[in-house]
Amino acid sequence: MASEGRRPLVAGNWKMNGLRSSIATVEAIRDGLSPALLDKIDVLICPPATLISSCVAAVYGTPIAIGGQNLHARPNGAFTGSISAEMLADLGASYVIVGHSERRAYHYETDDGVHAKALGARRAGLRGIICVGETMEERQQGRALDIVRAQLAIGLPKGATAADTVVAYEPVWAIGSGRTPTPQEIAEVHASLREMLDKLVGEEAHRIRILYGGSVKPSNARELMKVENVDGALVGGASLVAEDFLGICRAYEE
Numbered sequence: 001m002a003s004e005g006r007r008p009l010v011a012g013n014w015k016m017n018g019l020r021s022s023i024a025t026v027e028a029i030r031d032g033l034s035p036a037l038l039d040k041i042d043v044l045i046c047p048p049a050t051l052i053s054s055c056v057a058a059v060y061g062t063p064i065a066i067g068g069q070n071l072h073a074r075p076n077g078a079f080t081g082s083i084s085a086e087m088l089a090d091l092g093a094s095y096v097i098v099g100h101s102e103r104r105a106y107h108y109e110t111d112d113g114v115h116a117k118a119l120g121a122r123r124a125g126l127r128g129i130i131c132v133g134e135t136m137e138e139r140q141q142g143r144a145l146d147i148v149r150a151q152l153a154i155g156l157p158k159g160a161t162a163a164d165t166v167v168a169y170e171p172v173w174a175i176g177s178g179r180t181p182t183p184q185e186i187a188e189v190h191a192s193l194r195e196m197l198d199k200l201v202g203e204e205a206h207r208i209r210i211l212y213g214g215s216v217k218p219s220n221a222r223e224l225m226k227v228e229n230v231d232g233a234l235v236g237g238a239s240l241v242a243e244d245f246l247g248i249c250r251a252y253e254e
């Protein structure tokens, strides 16, 4: 449950999905969110970079935010194919996902690289969503907490605040698998991350949001979003379908 004044954030990560026709999904999400719900929660959509401009236009005049899924740590330069935080901000993005496990696994991103990217996001005025999460093997070895705490300790920039940082706990084995940890397991990890945040940034730890991600759906969102220290969701597959994403947002209606 989001508490201590932390405003819940429901974020959709479209990953490598979406063509120009997908703007209709953003429009349906926009039109399906009531003003009363938008008073209670922040909503973010992270489409592929190719769609950021048109998504920004589609949500213009609403509180819905648009974000990137990745960035290069440097502001500019000879880095063919890369996109900087400044470029994302220039398009109207206000958040960027940093260190998603798919980036770590398929693009060999390290915790130090995550740190550099999070600094890049802050430099450009973007909020970085720093992702951490253990593999099933690491969980079975009893190392889940050690893994996510170390990822956070290295990835988080010094002096991080709620204005520039969100943390997302995404167990690798729960992503796209239909499996989720139990509410107790999620509570244990989120409490441990909150405690690590406290060590790293002191009082500000209580203002930084910690999202849960991994197979969040309308059918489990209510239960998962109620867990202590869960301040919202990072949603993959279900964010591609407007009604599913809206169903997750509506977990905060009561």
Ligand SMILES: O=C[C@H](O)COP(=O)(O)O
Pocket: 013, 100, 170, 174, 175, 176, 177, 178, 213, 214, 215, 216, 234, 235, 236, 237, 238
């Ligand atoms: O960034 C989102 C996560 O990887 C979760 O993906 P999923 O909801 O498809 O499991």
